[in-house]
Amino acid sequence: MRALRRDRDLKAKRSGRRRRRPLVIIAPVAVELLGLWLRTHRVGGNIIVRCREGHLFTTVWVPGASVKSIRLGWWRFQRCPVGHHWAIVTPVRESSLTDEELALATARRDIRVP
Ligand SMILES: [Zn+2]
Numbered sequence: 001m002r003a004l005r006r007d008r009d010l011k012a013k014r015s016g017r018r019r020r021r022p023l024v025i026i027a028p029v030a031v032e033l034l035g036l037w038l039r040t041h042r043v044g045g046n047i048i049v050r051c052r053e054g055h056l057f058t059t060v061w062v063p064g065a066s067v068k069s070i071r072l073g074w075w076r077f078q079r080c081p082v083g084h085h086w087a088i089v090t091p092v093r094e095s096s097l098t099d100e101e102l103a104l105a106t107a108r109r110d111i112r113v114p
Helices: 002-040 099-107
Strands: 045-051 056-061 070-072 075-080 085-091
Touching (some): 002 085, 045 099, 056 075
Antiparallel strands (some): 045 085, 070 075
């Protein structure tokens, strides 16, 4: 009887873990997507970002996918092609930039992989 109950508890625990697994995968992507949307009003693609030293450049940003960077919510740790250094970059809303900044940022691109 006790063994039966233990078996049932184990099964319940296992299925609970299984049910939570998709959430563990989806939640960080949802947070990233929301952050990206709030900052840029876009959901991905060619996104203008600013590094911690103020350099502006365009990068390919696909929520949930990245080869060249370490994803940290709506921040990314990646190579800055302007200053040639590694830095945390954040998406920038295009409407917040001057025409000059926008022209500079779109002219400077990093490698074309997310
Ligand atoms: Zn930089």
